[in-house]
Amino acid sequence: xxxxxxxxxxxxxxxxxxxxxxxxxxxELQEAFSLLKEHGDNAKILAGGQSLIPLLKSRIFSxxxxxxxxxxRGLKNVVENGSEIRIGALVTISDLEANNEIRTRxxxxxxxxxxxxxxxxxxxxxxxxxxxxxxxSNDMPAAMVALKxxxxxxxxQGERIVDAGEFFIxxxxxxxxxxxxxxxxxxxxxxxxxxxxxMKLKKTAGDFCVAGVAVSVSLDQHGGLSxxxxxxxxxxxxxxxxxxxxxxxxxxxxxxxxxAIISTEVVNASEPAEDFYxxxxxxxxxxxxxxGDCLELAVERAKEGAKR
Ligand SMILES: Cc1cc2nc3c(=O)[nH]c(=O)nc-3n(C[C@H](O)[C@H](O)[C@H](O)COP(=O)(O)OP(=O)(O)OC[C@H]3O[C@@H](n4cnc5c(N)ncnc54)[C@H](O)[C@@H]3O)c2cc1C
Numbered sequence: 128x129x130x131x132x133x134x135x136x137x138x139x140x141x142x143x144x145x146x147x148x149x150x151x152x153x154x155e156l157q158e159a160f161s162l163l164k165e166h167g168d169n170a171k172i173l174a175g176g177q178s179l180i181p182l183l184k185s186r187i188f189s190x191x192x193x194x195x196x197x198x199x200r201g202l203k204n205v206v207e208n209g210s211e212i213r214i215g216a217l218v219t220i221s222d223l224e225a226n227n228e229i230r231t232r233x234x235x236x237x238x239x240x241x242x243x244x245x246x247x248x249x250x251x252x253x254x255x256x257x258x259x260x261x262x263x264s265n266d267m268p269a270a271m272v273a274l275k276x277x278x279x280x281x282x283x284q285g286e287r288i289v290d291a292g293e294f295f296i297x298x299x300x301x302x303x304x305x306x307x308x309x310x311x312x313x314x315x316x317x318x319x320x321x322x323x324x325x326m327k328l329k330k331t332a333g334d335f336c337v338a339g340v341a342v343s344v345s346l347d348q349h350g351g352l353s354x355x356x357x358x359x360x361x362x363x364x365x366x367x368x369x370x371x372x373x374x375x376x377x378x379x380x381x382x383x384x385x386x387a388i389i390s391t392e393v394v395n396a397s398e399p400a401e402d403f404y405x406x407x408x409x410x411x412x413x414x415x416x417x418x419g420d421c422l423e424l425a426v427e428r429a430k431e432g433a434k435r
Contacts, residue, residue, distance in 0.1 A: 145183035152195045156308070159196055160283040163306045166192040172308060173197070174217060174256035177248050178265075202255070202310060205229070214312040216255025220267075221246070223254060233314055234428055235270040235323035235341045242266055242325070245333035255309045258294075261301040261365065264335040268295055268366035270325050271312070272358035273341035279311035280304070288313070295365040318354070320346040322428030324421045327360060328413050330404065336361050337404045340393065340417040342425045344381075350430070351378040355389070359414060363398035370396070381426045390418040 151170075153159040163170055170192040173179055182188040196202070202217040207228055214223070223229055224240035243249055243257070243266050257267040258278065271278075271291040278289050283306060294302045303309055317323070327339030339360030347353040355376050357369040372392055379385055399410035 143184060143186060145180075146186060146189040148183075148190060149192050150195065151192060152198055154198050154200070156199055156201075156281065156310070157283075159194055159199060159308060160281075160306065162192070162194045163308070164283060166194075167305060170194050172259070174253040174259075175219065175251040177244070177252040178256060178260045178262065196308060207316075210316050212314050212316065214254055214314070216259075216309045216311060217253050218255075220244075220249040220252045220254065220257065224249065232317060232432075233274060233323065234425075235273055235325040235343060236267070236314070238325035239266040239270040239339075239341070242327055242329075242336075242339075248333070254312055258312065259301055259303050259309050261295060261297070261299045263295075263298055263363060263365050264361040266325065266327060266336070266339055266360055269339055269341035269358040269360045270323075271314075272366055272368045273325075273343040273356045274314050274317075274323060275343075275356065276312055276314045278309055279313060280307045281310040282307040286310075292368050298364045300365075317343070317432075318345050320348075320429050320432060321354070322425045322430075322432055324424040324428065326417050326421045326424075328417065335404075338362055338397075338399065338410050338413045338417060340414060340421045342418070342421040344422070344425045344429050346426070346429045347378065349380075351380050352376045352385075352426075353378070357389070357393050357418065359393065359397050361399070361404070362410065362414060363400075367396055367398065369393050381422060386419045386422055389422060390415040393418045 151162050171190040173193045173195040202215040204215045205218055206213045220240045220243050230237040257265050276291040278294055280287050289302050323343040325341040327336035329336045341358045343356045345354030355372050359367040394411050394415045397414050399407050401407050
């Protein structure tokens with residue numbers, strides 16, 4: 128079975144040692160760009176190592192050169208400027224979870240951070256790695272898509288910005304091109320009366336999920352929905368963005384009937400596959416239930432936000 132079509136986490140049980148590689152630890156971005164240019168396809172970026180090291184140890188994947196970007200200055204900042212929050216690619220999952228601003232204004236990111244792996248994984252894993260890995264079971268991509276984040280990709284040639292909705296191509300395949308490093312995650316400041324949430328169902332503590340759902344909503348001054356974005360984790364070869372929801376809900380207040388309509392749309396957009404985590408039917412049920420709960424929480428948070 129090709130790697131990109133299997134639940135590769137399950138193949139990591141038999142850990143061995145990685146094949147030999149040369150380790151580089153640049154202190155500056157320019158030095159990292161030079162190394163990536165020099166070694167091309169033979170080099171891989173290493174951040175927290177929480178996804179890459181298990182792959183190397185299992186020998187599912189090997190590469191002759193590792194470029195550890197962990198010492199590069201300037202990639203660990205979180206800066207808010209009123210219209211957006213800019214998160215450095217090396218900010219750890221634990222730091223995101225602990226950040227007050229993120230918890231109160233960008234709740235789906237905070238929710239996702241708190242649900243990733245275990246404390247060890249969260250202390251080492253970075254937001255940039257979680258996104259760039261392109262694993263459809265990783266939690267951060269859905270939060271990014273629901274919050275309409277944009278990613279700054281830097282290289283010797285300069286910088287380009289890619290929308291989260293365009294970034295995730297296939298399993299373990301993203302729009303990071305050869306020689307590029309994801310340096311910053313830019314999330315637009317939510318409008319007034321906005322809220323977001325992320326929920327997932329996992330079988331055991333610290334595990335990847337059966338499925339996860341991220342929701343971001345905005346309300347008009349009468350409490351009707353004026354914006355709605357939903358994205359789903361572990362429901363296809365990449366994170367799934369549910370398109371076309373907004374026009375169906377604009378001006379309507381969230382109630383049981385509307386929640387059921389939205390949940391059905393979300394389930395219909397999902398493409399789960401049967402695996403160790405459950406059957407297609409089970410996963411579709413989980414996605415529908417998570418959507419309902421997530422919508423309710425996001426709307427509650429939007430109302431709370433309006434009072435502040
Ligand atoms: C036991 C365990 C449980 C886990 N549970 C979860 C979970 O529940 N949810 C979840 O989302 N994840 C989970 N993970 C996966 C892991 O937490 C994330 O994928 C992690 O955040 C990856 O970040 P990292 O910094 O460790 O990336 P690394 O492992 O260093 O890199 C991952 C990939 O991204 C590339 N990369 C890294 N940084 C950049 C960058 N700035 N620019 C371009 N490319 C880059 C690397 O080349 C590599 O291909 C788990 C991992 C383990 C070991």
